[in-house]
Amino acid sequence: MKSLIKRIGESEKKYVSEVLDTDFRSSKGSMMMTRVEQKFAELFGARYAISHVNGTATLHSAIAAAGVEAGDEVIVPPLTMSSTAFGVLQNNAVPIFADVDERTFNISPDAIRNCVTDRTRAIIPVSLYGLPCDAVEINKIAKEYHLAVIEDNAECFMGKIDGNIAGTLSDMASFSFQSSKHLTSGEGGMIITNNEEYANKVRRFSSLGYAGVGAMKGKITKKDIQNPDYERHCSMGWNYRMPEICSAVILGQLEHCEELVQRRIEVANMFRTEIEKYSWLIPQYIPDGFENSYWTLAVQLDTKKIGWNRFRDKFIENGGDGIYSAWQLTYLEPMFRDMALQGREVFFKEPFNIYNPKRYEKGICPIAEKLQPRMLQFKTNYWDFTDAEKQAEILKKTLKELD
Template sequence: MKNTWRFGEREFTYIREVLDSGFGSSTSGNMNNRFEAAFAEKVGAQYAVTFNSGTSTLHAALDAVGVGYGDEVITAPLTVISNLDVILAQNAVPVFADIDPDTFNIDPEDVARKITPKTKAIMPISLYGLSCDLDPLMELGRRHGIAVINDAAEAFGALYKGRPIAEIADITSYSTENSKHITTGDGGIVVTNDEGYASWMRKFGSLGYAALKAKDGRIRNNKDIFQDPTYKRHDAYGHNYRMPEVAAAMGLAQTERMDWFLDIRRRISEMYLEVARDADYLVPQRTPEGCHNSYWTVAFRYERDDVSWQDFRHKYVEFGGDGVYAAWALLYHETLMSSGAWKKRCPPLYDGLDFPAEGTCPNAEAVQPKIMQFVNNYGGLEEAEPKVEALLKTIRHFA
């Protein structure tokens, strides 16, 4: 499937600006700053910082809230490996809280049960475009002095009880990888209303340059200072996680068209949901009242015993569907964890830790094998119609 429909003249115009300016990096150009400002305004946050991935955004967020050696970070096991990787990168301990079987998002009641004196952060995932249950999570954070980092990689445009999600959590992280609502090819952007967090994350993502500010990623504004041999460049620890200027140019153009991208996915998702309405074994991800699901994908729980998940998928493909995507294996089921390879990150801390394959998060263990995700990343309803028709044919075939 080609995604060339996602790019128009605006993307090319901004990319040409970068090339015509001399093709600098984010340390000297202004396209990252422009993308950040436009995105922050769009999602309802004061500060935004670009990164080279939605993984590095999470890494920076954990560091900004002070997660370090031996600290515990509570997250859901039903997510991409990035959430685990960044916890291990900080020499912290992952703690897995179960999910709600209907929304597929983290269960705040189980989060409350998992909090200990070592808990430093809660990192829920707003899965498939649906906001996690933020009010009880934020209440837990305030009560225990724990930061809440909302991994909203898939949740551009999501609303929670009528509010943009970026207004609520301490830090909200987005991915701009190719499959997301807006894209820079690879990349990520993190938002917050806390100037201290924004400044820290920017330095963490750009080698700890002293000149960096919460709203400015440039470091070469004054050559008389920067080129002086006595100048001390770095006052903080950091990685090189910067977003290239050409990627930021695409991000700016895509942000300006975000409403259109969101509307297309919503309308296509509604087509799938309508077709599946009479198939009671296809249980859609439940969107609570007052929330707006921005549908990174259309997700169902497949509740049928007489036709296997795989047979249903094969028939759907036979009828012309693009395929049915499965959910990731639960984090503690991944070979990285089950083999013990993860313990090599920090043997003194991890050697005595293990996560049982069964019983750690019963709801997630029951739901993960049943999830079906249908592609909604098309350029229009006409392109999506044959895929939706394939689902209808599949449902009728197995009636």
């Protein structure tokens, strides 16, 4: 019998208490931030880790650090949370949507290649639902066209490709600590990179453009700021630093990261055992050498046999916790359809990329458009395994009734 695990343990509480004991004195202002960055970098085998207030700010910083300028194009997937494209828009650049692979649901390297133009500056693949993106192939394309690769791994902690942790094969990788993620402090985010130039740029962009911060230093010193001649800001920047309390919680989470990730994997595998008995349900495909960390278990439903709402309603009727749908495709959201981009539409240069018409509309990514209304997302964050076992039995019963 698998045990009950605590999502928030004693370490998190201890470190938060240490922060509170400082009375938030500015001299102690980066104590936990420095520790969590060092611990995160160590866990991922990265040279640098730069913490942020959330996992959207991370993308904004990373895209800027990659040198993306107004009107440049950045290739992104349409089947994911819209924050990926928001980071592009925040940099006054143009998101170009590349279609996904029908089996993995992740962005397709072939589709990426078809979207590259002389205006492309970066690629942001998403490791969707916990399955690492095909970073090896994507980086081959990037090297050929001299593009930066920024992995959006908000949903993928400790997923692997041939033993390499997701996020360690590309120029930069972004992680989120939002409440639903593998590790959480309610909000927060992290960028990792092995490139010192990128790390310095990310740090300054996320820390008000302070001259006195850098790849390994997150706070300017009291001695510096007490000098009346001190010039603080070497560039424009935002205040995206992670609060000390959030840093304390993540520091504690990192101490039982393996346990938190493994629980989701165990739950997903238990659900997959039942799902794989039915041809009208197709779980996310895991290529050889890839390890899925299962932020959620994603399944494609044959909606010609069973309607999406019918499946969801029957599952809930039997006592199921409910099922999430996939997000609306980003480019079909009203803000893109109506070009309500807070004035950033002026940066959309002519002629527009041939793979994306001037108006974002249906037909841009046919595979993603086919998948989106069929997707079922099953929860995997059951910290009491007996709850997961009950849900697996409910799922088993539901599948038999619908077959």
